[in-house]
Amino acid sequence: MGPITTLLLLLTLSGCNFAQLLDGCSNPPGNNQLAGIIAGVLENVRPILVHGIPDLGIPPLDPLGPLGHTSFHVDTSAIKLDGSVNDTKVMKLSEYIICQVNMTLGIAQKFAIDLRLHNFHAEGFYNVDGIAFSLFPVFGNGDFRLDVYDVVITGGAKMTYNPFTDHAAMKDLQLGIYFNDLELEMECILGCGDMSDLVNSVVSDIAPPMFFAIWNNIEPILTQALQDGINDILKNISISDIITLETRRAMQLGNANVYMDLVMKQVAEAIIDVGLDPAALPYITLDFALGQAELYDGQLTGLSSLKRSGTSTFDKVADWVFLYANMAVDDLAVHYVANVTSGTTVYGVVVHTNIRRVAVYMVARANIYNFRVDLDQFIISEFGKIDVKIDGLGLLDYVVGPLTEAVANMVRESVANIIETIIKQIIQQVLNENPWPMQ
Known part of the structure; x- marks a missing residue:
């Protein structure tokens, strides 16, 4: 060897x-x-x-x-x-x-x-x-x-x-x-x-x-x-x-309730200032099982009533402060004028929609050095029942079932998009403009 x-x-x-x-x-x-x-x-x-x-x-x-x-x-x-x-x-x-x-x-x-x-x-x-x-x-x-x-x-x-x-x-x-x-x-x-x-x-x-x-x-x-x-x-x-x-005591559940009430008051004012209550909704064409509907002059009302729901809590971990909060808005209303076509028959109708409740869960995070806020989570945790009423169908009353379902799906998507984009941006801006107590 x-x-x-x-x-x-x-x-x-x-x-x-x-x-x-x-x-x-x-x-x-x-x-x-x-x-x-x-x-x-x-x-x-x-x-x-x-x-x-x-x-x-x-x-x-x-x-x-x-x-x-x-x-x-x-x-x-x-x-x-x-x-x-x-x-x-x-x-x-x-x-x-x-x-x-x-x-x-x-x-x-x-x-x-x-x-x-x-x-x-x-x-x-x-x-x-x-x-x-x-x-x-x-x-x-x-x-x-x-x-x-x-x-x-x-x-x-x-x-x-x-x-x-x-x-x-x-x-x-x-x-x-x-x-x-x-x-x-x-x-x-x-x-x-x-x-x-x-x-x-x-x-x-x-x-x-x-x-x-x-x-x-x-x-x-x-x-x-x-x-x-x-x-x-x-x-x-x-x-x-x-x-x-x-x-x-300052680290207990609900220690951010007062702060979030202040934030939501400013959010409500901002929603009105930017023209989101009422909010104009886009022209939409819906294809449903028995025909087609063209919806226009849409309006969404009630977003400015968004408020804190349940407890909101601050928690400090190392160089970060976390804010856990729940928000909700009740009785949102959507109104549309529409032309409904089935076969060769066309009727002008009015669409009224009520959303019982929409709830949002949010986790925000801020660095204690630069105070910049990041929204780690912003999700719709509850989307309540959507009631749809359509006036003026006349002889097309037989299409009310599939049309109601199509309208409900459209409303859910449109409202969720507004909350998850524009409302989210407003909340983040207000959070940045109001110093966090635990920073």
């Missing part, structure tokens, strides 16, 4: 869909005083990570391991391979940078964390066996070294607040990982022979599955340690000392 060959395999994976770095860190990293306390503690526990926290059952995290047998599988057009790593140690985890810690106890009650790590280092023993390009065997076992650079570890969790104990707690923490560059060193690949060109041609298929196999092994350990550690901090913090009763 030839001499032991060490292959240094360098990959630049920034173009892959799993290698996306997040941009920007906050200074300070905490989005409020409570998050700042968490960030401060995390900043000062680095030495503890070397020894673990026995009282909390947290093992040493730097180095972490040795880990047991971990298998991985590669199945690409270039290579099919089964592999495993053993006795793996992960190092340099204590060298993290705290990028962001966001904690809210409002409507959303969320926790989010963003940690950066320049170098995620792992080493241990590998074993691989497979085939490349459906022809060449790929095999080997020996020591490996893995360095992953520009790592981002993100986490998200739910927060709960107990008003009786005045304490918050975290649950269901989940971590994800992203990286930019990966460097892998393997000894005795291909039986310690000199086939580095072949190995280099398939290493981009081998290295990422190996890394994610290691990460999947340690992720539950890190998740539990981070969640237990933060909950141990939170159990000693009275939330009322950090977030006042007045602030907590």
Whole structure:
């Protein structure tokens, strides 16, 4: 057997869909005083990570391991391979940078964390066996070294607040990982022979599955340690000392009711000012089962009675303020003059339509720095019954059924289009012109 060959395999994976770095860190990293306390503690526990926290059952995290047998599988057009790593140690985890810690106890009650790590280092023993390009065997076992650079570890969790104990707690923490560059060193690949060109041609298929196999092994350990550690901090913090009763009340459901009433009053005035109550409706030709109708001189009345419906709520998450609101308008009326033709008979008729109720659900979002409003959602959540009355059909009374259905469908489409375009634009403009209280 030839001499032991060490292959240094360098990959630049920034173009892959799993290698996306997040941009920007906050200074300070905490989005409020409570998050700042968490960030401060995390900043000062680095030495503890070397020894673990026995009282909390947290093992040493730097180095972490040795880990047991971990298998991985590669199945690409270039290579099919089964592999495993053993006795793996992960190092340099204590060298993290705290990028962001966001904690809210409002409507959303969320926790989010963003940690950066320049170098995620792992080493241990590998074993691989497979085939490349459906022809060449790929095999080997020996020591490996893995360095992953520009790592981002993100986490998200739910927060709960107990008003009786005045304490918050975290649950269901989940971590994800992203990286930019990966460097892998393997000894005795291909039986310690000199086939580095072949190995280099398939290493981009081998290295990422190996890394994610290691990460999947340690992720539950890190998740539990981070969640237990933060909950141990939170159990000693009275939330009322950090977030006042007045602030907590401001984060309750319905805290935007007064604001939305003001907004809807201005929206109603704007609807009238731009000539939407009454609103002129376009000339329309309807083909129905028994003939054709030409509708003209159409008018829609009642849009200016659009009002808040139910509770409206502000919620602040990190650098964003969200507004959740419901609106509704009752008894919209549509009036048309029409010529109805069936066969060779033509009658002039008048069409009266009443819409019992139209409701809209809206989620708006504003950045606390530039105050620009985006409507994330603006959807018609309810479109009530449409009553259609047609006067003047005379001998064509037999077409009233199919004509009524065609008119109802046309009215539904026309009114929905006005609400989802023009009314939406008016509401967004009014929201931009009225500062949000939580900004």
